[in-house]
Amino acid sequence: MRHILLLFFFTVLTASASPMVLPAEWKFKAGDDASWSKPDLDDRNWKSMRTGAYWEDQGLADYDGYAWYRLRLKIPAAWKNEPTFKRHQGLVLELGRIDDVDETWFNGTSIGRTGQFPDDYQPAWEALRSYLVPAKLLRWDEKNVIAVRVYDGSRGGGFYSGRQRLSVATWKDLATLEFELGKSDGTYRNLNEIPLEATLRNHSAAPMVGRATWTIKDDEGAILFQSPAGKLVSIPASHSFRLPFPAPHPGFFQVACRFQSEGQGAEITNSMTLGFEPEKISAPLTRENDFAHYWKETRAQLDKIAPEFALQRRPARDSKTHEVYEVTMRSFGNVRVAGWYEKPKAPGPHPALLRVPGYGSAMNPTGRPDPLAILSFNPRGHGNSQADVKHDPVNYWIRGLDDKAGYYYRGAYADCLRAVDFLATRSEIDQKRIAVTGGSQGGGLSLATAALDQRITLCAPDIPFLCDWQKYFKASHWPEMEKWIAADPIRSWQKTLRTMSYIDTLNLVDRIRCPVLFGIGLQDGVCPAATIFSVYNRIDAPKEYRLYPHASHRVPSSHREEKYRWIHKHFGTKSPE
Secondary structure (H helix, E strand, C coil), X not given: CCEEEEEECCEECCCCCCCEECCCEEEEEXXXXXXXXXXXXXXXXXXXXXXXXXXXXXXXXXXXXXXXXXXXXXXXHHHHHCHHHHHHCEEEEEEEEEECEEEEEECCEEEEEECECCCCCECCCCCEEEEEEEHHHCCECCEEEEEEEEEECCCCCEEEECCCEEEECCCCCCEEEEECCCCCCCEECCCCCEEEEEEEEEXXXXXXXXXXXXXXXXXXXXXXXXXXXXXXXXXXXEEEEEEEECCCCCEEEEEEEEEEECCCCCEEEEEEEEEECHHHCXXXXXXXXXXXXXXXXXXXXXXCCCCCCEEEECHHHCCCCEEEEEEEEECHHHCEEEEEEEEECCCXXXXXXXXXXXXXXXXXXXXXXXXXEEEEEECCCCCCCCCCCCCCHHHHHHCCCCCHHHCHHHHHHHHHHHHHHHHHCCCCEEEEEEEEEEECHHHHHHHHHHHHCCCCCEEEEECCXXXXXXXXXXXXXXXHHHHHHHCCCCCCHHHHHHHHCCCCHHHCHHHCCCCEEEEEECCCCCCCHHHHHHHHCCCCCCEEEEEECCCCCCCCHHHHHHHHHHHHHHHCCCCCC
């Protein structure tokens, strides 16, 4: 794997306790070496590069890999006399946003990491980096060296936004308030109450004095509990705050803990979603009387469209194990759709995997060496399926919403069924082993495809969208939907939800007969766990889930590999090393 080292040039900070802005012009060098974290490294021959822009935009087109950033700077000794520094004995280094993962050193000592490097790759491109620099690492009025190792897995890479600066640490910078889950995945069962616990860790040289309070809301934002201020405590290093919460019903709860300093008017907060007996969540079906007819008629209309399957060889995209074809076809409404078909070079028959995209994203060939035939399919308006329906993800879920007959997702679901039709024509595919998977919108499309087409024999949705609309719009806030409804007096939430009920996977999944594996992010605010379990609990087929307690609207990369192992286990194939 190729590497890059970007180097901050030497700069002197003025003798003021005001935050010091770091220079925008840095240096870089290709490669990756542990010695590049050392302060005595000779880096004079490295090239320059600006912060605030991806490295792809600065001469490194299509580069994915590692990067190291280095900065040489003097810190004025006058900072030692600042009252805040005397009390807390530390500085704060802010680095803005880095795509995707970083680890940062100060004078050769690691001071923090955000994300996970390969092989357990977990990107954190959206996170603002802020690291504590303890006083013991500082060299006053002498050269100090900051070194930052970066890994970018795809698309843009490097320091791409936000500010880079150094400042004297306040007490908020030196405290962390973290929830303690122990061995729990963030959900609790067979208990009379949820054992809430948050720990304040004090990295300051001085004790922190203050009080903690708790606020607990249900998954729709209604306050269930708000505690009075706790007793005054002095925290030299760490202290745990505990609160037993008797959950009123199965579901998910937004728990917040706040620590307010005594006499300073400052506070530190943290919040987390936790669950209680999620397998007992029950959401009522919202099917209209003609629901079954709607989908029967959709399939009948699709069958009247000649599919016109066509493959074009794309040898430039071949891998060692697969030939690649661009496949096109006609779908519902005679719309042209397309995808990428990876056909194993080894003789078949092979199991098949249908991959479907997230909201507005595009499917491309995977390049995976798995012994699977893989169709990375783009429903209308996605990827290479824009010949008749243009790419406009802002309005996918409101496109055609005034009329259930022409609603966008009716066509998108039918497109996925047409993709299964394509797989059914291929002689190299074992028709008894066809899986479907996708994330977010792709998770919802996966569930709908498995529900509407019994030729699907495995289903693996991740963080699925299109689940339990009634709960969805109570648990999450989407101004564009409110704006769309308000734009026409004939529209109402009642009419809108009635149309959306036809594509709500809650009303479809009891048709699924194949094994299902869910990947769920407990902190997901885009596709809340409450909506996903409404659907999960409606499935009357072999099912399981993996719940990631700290994940938001993504699952860790390790889940992707676990999902493929699950598929191989069911199909009796071997996962590549």
